[in-house]
Amino acid sequence: MKKFEYFDVTADIGFYAYGTDLNEAFTNAGLALFNIISDTGDISPLKNFAFTVISEDKVSLLYDYLEELLFYHEVEFMLFSRFTVKIKKTGGEYQLDAEIMGEEINWDKHERKCEIKAITFHQMEVKENENVCLKAIVDL
Amino acid sequence: MTIKDEIKKIRDNVYEVPGSYDKKMRASGRLYIDDDSFEALEEGAVQQIVNVACLPGVFRYSIGLPDIHFGYGFPIGGVAAFNMRNGIVSPGGVGFDINCGVRLIKSNLTIVDIEDHLDDLVNTLFKNIPSGVGSKGKVKLSKEDINNVLDYGAEWAVENGYGWSEDLEVLEENGRIEAADSSEVSDKAKKRGIPQLGSLGSGNHFLEIQVVDEIYDEKVAEVYGLEKGMIVIMIHSGSRGCGHQVCSDYLRLMDKAYKNYKISIADRQLACAPLDSKEAQSYLKAMYAAANYAWANRQMMTHWIRESFEEVLNKSAREMDMQIVYDVAHNIAKEETHEFKGRDMELLVHRKGATRAFGPGREEVPLKYREVGQPVLIPGTMGTASYVLHGTQTAMEETFGSTAHGAGRILSRSKAKKDYNPDEIVDNLNSNGIKIKATSKNVIAEEAPGAYKDVDSVVKVSDSTGIAKLVVKVKPLAVTKG
Numbered sequence: 001m002k003k004f005e006y007f008d009v010t011a012d013i014g015f016y017a018y019g020t021d022l023n024e025a026f027t028n029a030g031l032a033l034f035n036i037i038s039d040t041g042d043i044s045p046l047k048n049f050a051f052t053v054i055s056e057d058k059v060s061l062l063y064d065y066l067e068e069l070l071f072y073h074e075v076e077f078m079l080f081s082r083f084t085v086k087i088k089k090t091g092g093e094y095q096l097d098a099e100i101m102g103e104e105i106n107w108d109k110h111e112r113k114c115e116i117k118a119i120t121f122h123q124m125e126v127k128e129n130e131n132v133c134l135k136a137i138v139d140l
Numbered sequence: 141m142t143i144k145d146e147i148k149k150i151r152d153n154v155y156e157v158p159g160s161y162d163k164k165m166r167a168s169g170r171l172y173i174d175d176d177s178f179e180a181l182e183e184g185a186v187q188q189i190v191n192v193a194c195l196p197g198v199f200r201y202s203i204g205l206p207d208i209h210f211g212y213g214f215p216i217g218g219v220a221a222f223n224m225r226n227g228i229v230s231p232g233g234v235g236f237d238i239n240c241g242v243r244l245i246k247s248n249l250t251i252v253d254i255e256d257h258l259d260d261l262v263n264t265l266f267k268n269i270p271s272g273v274g275s276k277g278k279v280k281l282s283k284e285d286i287n288n289v290l291d292y293g294a295e296w297a298v299e300n301g302y303g304w305s306e307d308l309e310v311l312e313e314n315g316r317i318e319a320a321d322s323s324e325v326s327d328k329a330k331k332r333g334i335p336q337l338g339s340l341g342s343g344n345h346f347l348e349i350q351v352v353d354e355i356y357d358e359k360v361a362e363v364y365g366l367e368k369g370m371i372v373i374m375i376h377s378g379s380r381g382c383g384h385q386v387c388s389d390y391l392r393l394m395d396k397a398y399k400n401y402k403i404s405i406a407d408r409q410l411a412c413a414p415l416d417s418k419e420a421q422s423y424l425k426a427m428y429a430a431a432n433y434a435w436a437n438r439q440m441m442t443h444w445i446r447e448s449f450e451e452v453l454n455k456s457a458r459e460m461d462m463q464i465v466y467d468v469a470h471n472i473a474k475e476e477t478h479e480f481k482g483r484d485m486e487l488l489v490h491r492k493g494a495t496r497a498f499g500p501g502r503e504e505v506p507l508k509y510r511e512v513g514q515p516v517l518i519p520g521t522m523g524t525a526s527y528v529l530h531g532t533q534t535a536m537e538e539t540f541g542s543t544a545h546g547a548g549r550i551l552s553r554s555k556a557k558k559d560y561n562p563d564e565i566v567d568n569l570n571s572n573g574i575k576i577k578a579t580s581k582n583v584i585a586e587e588a589p590g591a592y593k594d595v596d597s598v599v600k601v602s603d604s605t606g607i608a609k610l611v612v613k614v615k616p617l618a619v620t621k622g
Binding site: 006010013071075077112113114122139140 | 209236272276332336341342384388549583
């Protein structure tokens with residue numbers, strides 16, 4: 001199974017991320033996000049961060065998770081290449097615990113691709129059949 | 141039948157989407173667009189004009205400008221005004237890059253003064269002004285500093301040594317919206333804002349050394365202090381991660397609010413709240429704070445541009461008369477008074493990818509420009525011309541004093557990368573006498589001029605419909621891109 005793939009949007013870029021379950025699909029969404037910014041193959045997992053997001057539904061959880069990744073990227077000046085995601089339902093809400101690993105940005109080593117401004121809700125989807133497919137469009 | 145079949149042409153380059161098209165519409169739609177662009181216009185963008193026309197308190201028209209294209213929720217190149225009494229505010233009607241805008245700096249230099257130094261100038265600008273993906277500013281800010289930036293905008297920058305006090309007189313809102321309140325901005329947005337203050341950003345943002353190439357209106361050009369052959373510098377940049385985070389934070393908040401207030405919307409990204417609600421008031425104060433951040437950001441870059449010219453040309457910026465011509469915000473919502481049928485209406489005007497184009501006499505226009513209307517700065521794309529227009533009475537009457545903001549993208553980035561070779565683009569620009577420096581080859585291919593709508597046609601429609609009139613054309617000599 002492919003981990004993720006991109007699709008064209010006129011001004012921006014969209015991606016599908018796949019997995020056998022939600023956790024795996026969210027993990028691959030992290031890879032899809034950081035392959036827009038740089039090449040995750042060149043990002044060594046040297047430093048780790050952990051965070052939790054709680055959201056009212058699965059689509060919002062995807063939005064909040066991707067926003068959180070962007071936040072750590074900008075504020076910690078980091079690029080990430082490894083994502084461990086655990087999602088559970090608590091009461092009426094969804095809780096996501098993430099551990100992410102990567103290294104500080106070094107533009108001599110890491111390829112410079114695009115700067116992501118924000119995550120959008122446009123056409124955002126979490127589809128769960130036999131496998132899980134996530135869809136997101138980011139604003140560049 | 142498609143939505144475009146319902147649209148009526150009401151005069152040259154002006155179309156109307158009748159309010160009868162959808163029974164939820166509370167206003168009709170207006171499009172300022174030429175026939176070719178109308179043919180090429182996506183249905184989705186027209187539907188967005190309709191969706192906006194369905195929002196509570198929308199006043200008169202939901203407007204699409206000559207550069208309209210599909211956005212998230214609201215179209216880009218769109219204007220919508222809402223009655224302060226019963227209207228709404230929507231973060232999606234401002235956009236992620238709050239107060240993305242344009243600034244123009246003039247000089248008394250001509251090509252002769254800089255042609256032998258152009259490489260040096262570009263390299264020095266590139267060195268002194270951080271740009272590109274993950275670019276950090278050069279300034280260490282404390283938590284208290286960031287609050288002052290958000291509350292005082294360009295005033296903070298000038299007080300801290302970035303620029304001249306008279307700079308403030310020629311910025312939209314004098315570079316500071318007083319109603320801003322940093323306490324409504326999340327810690328996350330502040331944390332994203334701290335390292336990035338004083339940086340250009342990436343994508344379509346740029347810094348250009350340009351020359352005034354053509355004068356369309358001698359009288360107004362003189363009022364703006366622009367002459368043929370004059371070297372000018374243009375900055376296109378915004379509020380960086382700070383503004384993006386403010387937009388995201390409040391999109392999430394409004395996503396809950398609109399349901400509580402039982403507002404029906406066609407698309408989640410139109411999420412909004414009534415203007416008299418707590419959510420709306422918080423967003424306005426936070427959005428104004430992010431706008432202030434952007435004005436401080438462009439002010440700091442102005443200072444470093446002056447320093448770069450001083451460093452290379454060995455003259456003071458004062459000697460080179462490097463005065464700011466003007467600074468416009470093209471992603472913002474503001475409380476404004478507009479006359480309608482002889483009465484003053486208090487409105488919240490959302491401009492998303494739209495430039496304010498206030499006409500003669502408005503008190504918001506700096507005194508020295510008031511008689512001719514405000515300068516309207518419309519940037520082109522990498523390697524193409526940019527324009528200065530002036531605001532008009534027609535814009536006041538028809539578009540809430542607004543006009544286009546630039547060239548919209550027509551090719552996706554991956555298509556642009558397939559179609560264009562960055563080395564060829566650089567060679568092409570060089571053979572036209574334009575220097576270019578960017579942080580990566582990717583950005584050069586993605587930002588290929590052919591990936592954008594022709595800005596010349598955008599300003600022509602603005603001019604022919606009268607929602608801004610042409611003053612001068614500037615062409616690039618050197619471009620730096622993030």
